[in-house]
Every structure is written in C-alpha cells, then in structure tokens.
Amino acid sequence: MINDIEMLNSILQNAEMGCQGVKSVRKRVKSTQVDALLSEQLVRYGKIYHCANNMLRNRGAEIKHINPVTKTMTRIAADRDLKRDPSPSHAAEMMIKGNTMGVNKMSRRLREYDKSDSNITLLAKKMLDTEEEHIGQLKAFL
Secondary structure, eight states: OBOHHHHHHHHHHHHHHHHHHHHHHHTTOOOHHHHHHHHHHHHHHHHHHHHHHHHHHHTTOOOOOOOHHHHHHHHHHHHHHHHHOOOHHHHHHHHHHHHHHHHHHHHHHHHHBOOOOHHHHHHHHHHHHHHHHHHHHHHTTO
16 A cells, blocks of 8 residues: 555656656647647646645655656657657657556556545546546547
8 A cells, every 4th residue: 555645746746747748749749739739738737746746745745756867768759759750640649658658557556545635536536537538638639
C-alpha cells in the first residue's frame, strides 16, 4: 500500500509528465486544431499539478518532481519523431501513447493507494479521467 504523500507525488509527476509531453509536441505540431486542443490539455494538467503541489506543501511533504533526464529525453524524442512526421495524426498518436502510459500508471497507483484521504482519491480519479478524456479527444485526429 502507498500512503497519501506517495499518491500525491504520483499525481504530481503524472501531471508534470503530461505538461512536458504537451509542451514538447506543441513546439513542432503544425495543425492549429491539434495545437488548440493541446493548449486546453496543458491547462488541465497544470490545474491538477498545482492542486497536488499545494496538497503536498500543506502537509509539509517533500515534492518529488520528474527526473530532469526523463524530461529531456521526452523532449528529444518528440522533436525527433515530429521532424520525421509532423502530421496531426502522428502528433495525436504520440500523445495517445503518453496518455495511455499515464492511465496505466495512475490505475496501478490507485489500486495500491490506501485511500485514507477522500480528497486525494478524488484528485487521483480526476487525473485518470483527464488522461482518458484526452485520449478520446485525440482519437479524432488519427
């Protein structure tokens, strides 16, 4: 079982990774429709990130961010892949893969969480729902 702090850090990292992925893809995407959707998704990730961050700070807990190397690798991979194929469908496919990884990780963490704080459980479910909704939105571009 994982505790409140571990769950909040998982949510924070998931949202942080979502932000990183969106920013990396937005730099290269040519479609204004895809860019507009990604912009909306970035705002949603940002809100979840800030909520988890505030909850961690209020508890006086250590905030564990994504490893800087992981962030850099994400940016480099997105640049490389979108140089090769900058189409809206490829950008959507890349984002769907990232969202799917987020869904898998958050689902696993929710199962492991002791659910001692209903607000944290709600935030984790919101993160999961957000990832799933993003996948649905992006499918329109495949």
